[in-house]
Amino acid sequence: MKLVKIMMACFIFTLALTFASCKKEEYSSRDTSGIVPEPVIPEPVDPTLVLLDNADKLDEWEVSGGTGVxxxxxxxxxxxxxxxxxxxxxxxxxxxxxxSTPVNSKLTADKAQLSFWLYVEKPLSIKEGQIEITSSGQSDQQEFHWDVPGLGLKPGWNEVKLKISNATADGGGADLSTIKWFRMYIITTAKATEENKVIIDYVRLSEAPPEGPSLYLDNCDNLTGWEVSGGTGVIDVTKKKEGTGSIFGKTHPDAGYLHFKKKFNTPVDTKLTKLTGQLSFWLYISKAATLNGQIEISSSGDADQQEYNWDPVSIKNLKPGAWNEVKLNIRDAAITNGPVNLAAINYFRMFLQTGEDGIDIGIDGIKFNGIPLPDAVFLDNADLKDGWQTVGEPVIEATNPKPKEGAGFLKNTIKKGDDFMQFIKDTTVPVNSGVTEANGQFKFWWYISDVSALKADGSIEITSSGKSDEKESAWDITPLLPSLKNGWNEITLDLDKSNKSGDGGADYKAINHFRIFFFTKDKTHEDVLTGIDDLKFVMKP
Incomplete structure (x- = not known):
């Protein structure tokens, strides 16, 4: 009997093992293939990212008015x-x-970027404001700052990305190895009539994204094709920034003059545009000096024809006895006897006057880089009626029809029996458009429910006088009519094609007035719905 019991126990144990070995593993998915799912791999973390604050706690934060939560x-x-x-x-x-513990970003100002998330509950009409980081622990000392107006903030979350290279430096700028302070302040054009939440999250510094592909014009590893004035040109294989060598010359008695120039037998196609192109190179200067002269590229094979040029005085913070990376945006260049063909660059020249003999100057790694298009500068997003005038009371419309951008647009109707409409915007703080007459455009969206009702008359105006007809740049509406359609129309106006007032036209660094006025052909039309949205300045493509 004992033997039977033992045999039965062994049988039950063997049977249990068999069932266990046949049992399928269970996964959360309904996949019945029997293949184990691969683990989810998280997105890689930016190795250059340094957190200023994750904003998960109020520790060390001060929010004005005791409203911090x-x-x-x-x-x-x-x-x-x-x-x-x-x-x-x-x-x-x-x-x-x-x-309380300074943050070392381990970044340099030419490559660093401040980023954070900013939430705005309702549209804000911003009069002024700044975003600041400092290494002094207070404002206005050892500070980098950026202006809040012009960011184009919209209701909801906005990811704010600010390059340090685009910041204004106060007190020499911040030391990025010891950041002690962050501040954002906003002043609105009018006192709030209802509560409006503003929220900050995830404040950090990181390396700015790559600006685009690079293409060498010359690596400066040998003197082939180069002319260095005074016969002073040499290849230095030890004092170089990249490659196998660099080109050095020495200023000579004629005003401490020195030039480097080369004509290229094979033109270089940069594959860039004026807006997206940048010339860069490394510059060495053995002692502190003021640099006068010019830096030039051309597609004519010579100077002063089909040429872009820059004044070396614009190169800031040159460190003597060290290599300095010089970056010159093509959109900031002057043009001599253009146009310049960026698909066929065949000449480079840099001539310098230092006022002193015997200064060693070196150049290395001359190349073209791609850079992002510049951000638009907003005159107004038309989300609020603050500062607007029209026929009757200004109205912001959010749904019917939908705005072209943001939370709303300025709406009005030319009613049957009327024949005139205008929209006027006055800004309390003048707007620096960030563009010039040569490279700038003014853009906005214009809504018209029935284009056929419009008369060939009217004008679009921007001024820096705070009123019409003085310091004004304007465009006639008549040439626009053939291209308009019922509904939303994006209007793009070249600044260099505007009609100027007798005092020279608008100062594009201080725009403070906008007006559009237009008419219907008669007063017998049905109601014509009109509107304005998203007024901004951009660079020409």
């Missing part, structure tokens, strides 16, 4: 975000982060 629902990242608000009657809000 941690938002655990409206957040972009982590466990929370730092929130504040404009209370009824407020026109000012700030967020300050004082870092």
């Amino acid at each position: 941690i938002e655990t629902v409206t957040k972009k990242e982590g466990e929370g975000a730092v929130g504040g608000k404009f209370k009824v009657g407020d026109d000012y809000l700030h967020f300050i982060k004082r870092l």
Whole structure:
């Protein structure tokens, strides 16, 4: 009997093992293939990213008006975000982060970028404001800052990305190895009539994204084809920035003069445009000196024809006894006897006057880089009626029809029996368009429900006088009519094709007035719905 019991126990144990070995593994998916799913691999973290603050706690934060809270629902990242608000009657809000332990970004100013997420509950009409980082622990000392107006903030989350190279430097600029302070403040054009939340999240520094592909014009590893004035040109194989050598020359008695120039037998196709192109090279100067002269590229094989040029005085913060990377945006260049063919660059020259004999100057790694298109500068996003005038009371429309951009647009109707409409915007703080007459355009969206009703009359105006007809650049509406359609129309106006007032036209660094006025052919038409949205300045493509 004992033997039977033992045999039965062994049988049951063997049977259990068999069932266990046949049991399928269970996975959360409904996949029945029997293949184990690959693990989810998280997105790689930017190795250059250095956190200033994740905004998960209020520690070391100051929000004006005692409105600071941690938002655990409206957040972009982590466990929370730092929130504040404009209370009824407020026109000012700030967020300050004082870092008790300074942050070393391990980045240089030419490559670094400040980024954070910014939430705006309702449209803001911003009069002025700044975003600041400092290494002094306070504002206005050892500071980099950027202006808030012109960022084009929209209701909801906005990812703000600010290159240090585009910042204004106060007190010499911040030391990026010891950042102690972050501040953002906003002043609105009018006091709030209802509460408006503003929230900050995930404040960090990182290396800015690559600007685009690079193409060498010359690597400066040998003297072939080069002319260095005074017969001073040599290849230095030890004092070089890249490659196997660099070209050095020495200033000579004629005003401390020196030039480097080369004509290229095979033209270089940069595959870039004026807006997206940049000339860069490494420059060495043995001692501190003021550089006068010119830096030039051309497609004519010579100077002063089909030429882009830059003044070396614009090169800031040159360190003596060291290599300095010089970056010259083609869109910032002057043009001599253009146009210049960027698909056939065949000449480079840099001539310098230092005022002193015997200064060693070196050049290395001359190349073209691709850079991003410049950001638009907003005159107004038309999300609020602040500062607007029209026939009757200004109205912001959010749904019917939908705005072309943002949370709303300025709407009005030429009613049956009327024949005139205008929209006027006055800004309390003049807007620097960031463009010139030669390279700039003014753009906006114009809504017309019935184009056939419009008369060939009217004008679009921008001024820097705060009113029409003085310091004004304007465009007639008549030439636009054939291309207009019912509904939204994007209007693009070249600044260099505007009609100027007798005092020279608008100062594009200080625009403070916009007006568009237009007419219907008669007063017997049905109601014509019109609107304006998204007014901004851009560079020509």
